[in-house]
Amino acid sequence: MCEYHEILDFKGAKARLSYSDNSQLHFPAHWHEEVELFYICEGISHIHVSQTDYCLRPDDLLIIGSKAIHAIDDQQNNRKIMLQFHPSLFNCVLNDPDISKFIYNFYYSTQKYNIDTTPLLTFFEGLKTLDHRIQSPLLVQSKILELTHHLYKNYKDKCSSTHILNNPIIQQVEQFVANNYEAVITLDMIANEVNLSKYYFTRYFKEHKGITFGQYLREYRIKKALNYLIKTDIAVTEIAYTCGFDSIKTFNRIFKHYTSLSPTQYRGVLNR
Template identity: 25%
Template structure:
């Protein structure tokens, strides 16, 4: 597998496209496209890779993906099972920024918008009340046509450019200009980890996937992800643990074993290091948020 230059389908003369997708699982190859994308997850869970950022995603999440930013949203294993009846649905708004470059973006009043678009090249996650407002505006946008969509996207971008509830995801030093060979190796390693993180993965296994020596692989992986292999693997495992605990199907000890940890103390330590919460604190916090998140998802799905 390798990152693909993904072409967004659009009709002639359309600079803003809104698209609703429903499928068994999201597109699973690392890819990029020149359009700005605002993506609302309506249904499904999994792990997102945006630039050099790793995180879990769930229904109700909203992210902004800048122009040519490599990304992939990989669903949990259960979505790939042959008899699965689960669905992965999302609403995305794609914006052809070239259509705005010589007019709106050149205005002195567009300084905040210019900064937002620059930051979007690192990927953005929308939180709090801003997320609720954007979800409502995008839901309304599905009923609009023509220039009404232009006005609506400018309202959304203006809201985001002045919000303090926008979190940048990739590191400052992230470089999207990897060559094809680098991208293919990274994507193969990502896929191997996602398919096997609940097992006893060893550094030598990942190095073999990349067809590299252990020492060379360690340097290579850190250079291209800004993380050690151990950090990366722990983030994948703890992200999955968070989803299991939120679903309330597993107790903490069972969750640790399901995510590849055979030492509960080490699991608790890694969980606290990555989330700043103990597993027990995490469960209590997210149970109190459930009602609000559910209402947001329902409003987005329409």
């Protein structure tokens, strides 16, 4: 991987199916637009997403949301199925508000499930028989749609969030952060930007994004910092302040929460 923002090449398709068979997979912290699903067939896999460590065992399914920072650090051999797809795969069904809400909750956030229903177990057993080297893009896309159907049937009642796509207030907030992440951004500032009270904005943002505004801002700054670490020789201290952190101590602490490495260690791993 040449840069922190990984660009996945599906060769014109919107999805990819692959396998990790009896191997220890190590991949440093990165992010991409695509959603990524890991289903564990055998053994144990360790995956770090944002600030959470997941220990995955057989029949565990981990859905890593679009743009989430994640790393893989397997300590032992395992077998797992990996599905990657761009969220635009579902554009044809997002006009249904219930399905749109469900897609957002499943594919724009990170969640772990233990598969204990027969249709889902049968589905993943079927995936094991596919030869991923000669897979048809249409077949892979159809399998992801089939999986989403099974998840929708089994887990839709657990989706209580009111997340929606293309929310104009959230989009305005995201654009403001993109334009001003280097500077000090307070709750008062951002609430004023969208003409809401600070208290209402705090509840509104958490309700629609699933995380606090502070968490969103920190993660955005970490993504920018990692690009600097990979693409430039700028000193770590300068990167910290350039990306809006108020001290190198704070930067190092937050960076390690998201990547499990210090900034210097991360730069060293990818420059080997």
